[in-house]
Amino acid sequence: MDNGKKVAPEVAAEEVNRILAFFGLDPASKDFAEPRTKMLRAAEDGRLMLDEETQSVTLILLCPIVLENGKTCAEMSFIEPSAGDLKVIDRYKDNESMARTIHLLSKMTDGSSPIGVLERVKARDFAVMGAIAQLFF
Amino acid sequence: MSGVRAGDIRQLTIKGREFDVKGEDANVNIDLGGYQNEAAINGNGTAYITQRRKLAGFSDCPLSIDESRKDLEFLQELADAGEFVPVNLTLASGVTYSGSLIPIGEIKKATGDGTLALEMRGARFEQI
Helix, strand or coil, X not given: CCCCCCCCHHHHHHHHHHHHHHCCCCCCCHHHHHHHHHHHHHHHCCCEEEECCCCEEEEXXXXXXXXXXXXXXXXXXXXXXXXXXXXXXXXXXXXXXXXXXXXXXXXXXXXXXXXXXXXXXXXXXXXXHHHHHHCCC | CCCCCCCCCCEEEECCEEEEECCCCCCXXXXXXXXXXXXXXXXXXXXXXXXXXXXXXXXXXXXXXXXXXCHHHHHHHHHHHCCCEEEEEECCCCCXXXXXXXXXXXXXXXXXXXXXXXXXXXXXXXXX
């Protein structure tokens, strides 16, 4: 691709639509226009993909996180939160929306990415994660 | 450097399940593993050290047990399985410790305050 993108726009759009449709959402809905745009950018970079078998969305991080133990967290996979997971939203005040989103995203990784690691995610990656979380509430 | 050096446990996940850790007077002990030393003295006045490996993990973690989702049964099943499971513990400072641990000791809930004092051990429990 001569525009710096790894995936053709139409292929990326197809993948994002596939993700939305998989979770029962209307890809054409205006409600998801903003998260869709953010997900589309990641998909065009080849960093966003749906795994139908595990029913998860995987994001390859633009800025991998180097952990204190020397390992690197290069990607995170998110599953649909359960109603019990969504209860964490009630624990936070209105002015704690970021902490609320981080906690919910941690639950959506099925516990594999704790809060302390998610807090180190760079803003560009976090924007896409936020878009993924928006699909479910 | 974080100014927060003590406080509540912000998050504890055991095999993917997040547990509520009681706040207030909770005082969880974290052990990184490694070695522990014993020093003794010889009859001629010289000293010697016995160094032994010790397990990593944490103890005295007061979990608030949710019976509706069978927290107690979940933990007992982990103990019964006898296998190490992934554990992440995030402190008030935001620092997270991670390792493969197994429940140690008795798994029992105190009905008075609804808590279970959990101890888990493994080979490593390190910052991530």
